[in-house]
Amino acid sequence: MFKLTSPPRMFAIISLLMIVAMVVGTGLIQAPFFRQAIIEREAVIVRDMVNALASERGLAASDLQNYTHANASRRLNQSFNALKMLSGTARIKVFSPDGTIIWSDDPDLVGTKTTTHLDRLTRAMGGEVLAKFNPVATNIDMLEQGSPIPATIECYVPIFSRETDEGASSVIGVLSLYRDPQDLNRTIEHGLYLLWGVIGGAGLVLFLALYQLFSLVYNRQRNAESKFSKLTVEHERIVQIEKMSAMGELVGEIAHQLNNPLVGVINLTQLAERQVQNPQRVAELLAEVRKAGTECRDIVQRILRINQISRSAPQPTDIKELVRDTITFCHQSIALHHAVDFVAPDEKVMLNVDPVLIRQALFNLIHNAILAAPDKQVHVKLAFAEHEGVPGIVLGVTDAGSGFTSEAAALLFKPFFTTRSNGTGLGLPVAQHIVMKHGGAILAKNLPVGGASFSIWLPSITTL
Structure with missing residues (x-):
């Protein structure tokens, strides 16, 4: 069902209101200009x-x-x-240069000298043609018995004479003409109707085009959102299937590890x-049973340790000190023929990490x-x-062993996969x-030249 507040309908309502406002506003703004242009043109015709x-x-x-x-x-x-x-025509007056009405x-x-527009009379005496629309009631005679008329068009035109010796024209008087604006208003009204029709038609065409475009874009957006929603589901x-598959694979590995x-x-x-x-033989067999049980x-404890990794306590940590402590622990727990070499920048390196977990990860790499x-x-x-444009730090661990094969590379981080006979496959x-978990990556x-390199990259700003 098409809702009242749907975007296409809201767009249509707002667009139509804007078009109506534009048409009406244009008419109201243009009407005075049309009127003034027409009366100025008529004033020039009256002068001629x-x-x-x-x-x-x-x-x-x-x-x-x-x-x-x-005469x-x-x-x-x-x-x-x-x-x-x-x-x-409502009134005609002819003024002499001194402002006296000499004919009417x-x-x-x-x-008499009856006029309220001496400024216009003076300008007309200077040769200007003046036209004015008076929208309010005006007493065109300025006499007590005169009755005002609702609105007038008032024109002041100069009267020229060519009696000078040089043949140049001179102003010998001014004629003022007062006219009823009904004919003019009808002309302007017809013009406004025509203007409104043209603007309204153009606005309607524009509206239809924009509405079609908006509807097309909106429908495509809805279709894209629908498809994206389906893709998301x-x-x-x-992802759920992959999780279940990974879980099944992990369970299978655990079952295999426990089955032997x-x-x-x-x-x-x-x-x-x-x-x-x-x-005596039974005691020997029971010792083997205890060994298998151990x-x-x-295996179960190693699995439980993986679960414990999910719990973390991040804190500001000096990474250089963390590496040194990890190397010291390696010296104490593993028989080494050579000391582990450590190179670090001179400045202090601080990250907000869980030091216990990062130490465990680094220990696993050094141990391997x-x-x-x-x-x-x-x-x-x-x-x-x-890493991928994000600033951070990298802890690189390099050995001089034989490296790993391309087949092993695809399985390096798979639980319980190991290339050593006594390995656990969990390091x-x-x-x-x-x-x-720290937002980093292991490479x-x-x-x-031989050997392998395992690197831990951590972002400068870590989130847990």
Whole structure:
């Protein structure tokens, strides 16, 4: 079921709201610019028409100065009466240079100086064409009996004359025209509808394209997550199978290790039963049974020691001192023909590790190196080194033995695998488990000059 809060639906809602806001906002912002551009254009048209009419009727500066004379009044009427035919015209005023109204469609205004926009009148006298939209009610006559109209378009256009000797034009008066903005508003409204339609259509196309893209990416992400989830479950199942397989293999090895001495115990007890009349022989057989039992006990204890490795107590440890203590312990517990050589940097090396476990891992490597070549010297080296780009330290143990074969290399860290007749096969697996528990790695390689090198790498920052 498609939920209300699903990402595709949320994307669609937010996108549509943004498109609506963009369309409405664009219309509201553009409307004033459209209106001003239109009224400025119409003001220029009015200027050209007024000056064309004035020129055609021969209107001169003297007519504006003597506007009360019959001839001047006739020419003024002939020049500006045609403006009354313009649609939406609300009031027409013609000002002389001193600001007196010399002609108007309302005769009561002639001879007065009624205007609230002296600044606009002054600028128009300078030759500018001014257009202004008044959105609020305005009393265009500034008379007590005048009634305000809701909104107006107010234009101030200069009236030019070419009577100078140089033929240059000069401003002889200003005409102000007030018009009802209904026609203009309808034009702007149609323009806004067209603008909103274009922007809305483009926004809708963009929305559909983005929605399709988002849905495609979202569905692919969901499919990828679903597949990854299935892979994760499958991976966990495979890991579990591998764990069970490893456990079965370990149990098989343990059973094999225990089976040999137990078979001997059974055989020896059967012999003892047949030799019951020979006490001396029975005593010898019982001694063999005790030896086999001791071997079984040792195997079980070694397995228990592996389990104890899982418990650790990390603490700041001086690695150089730890190596020296381990080498001293080797000298005391193993018959050595040569002292173990140790090389380390001069500075102090501190790591947060479990010293007991690291000492056990290092002892196992040194012990194996001594057994590999009892008559040769074993070398231990401590150095700073990176592993896969991570800074840390490396403890290298090198022997002068015969090394290991490629077949043995694949089994070095397998529990109970050993190449010595009296080996337990647990030294290297225990060392590897300890090192991995500290976030490190144990590396093994044959040396070109003979012998083998086993290295313990530990990160500078260990986590247990």
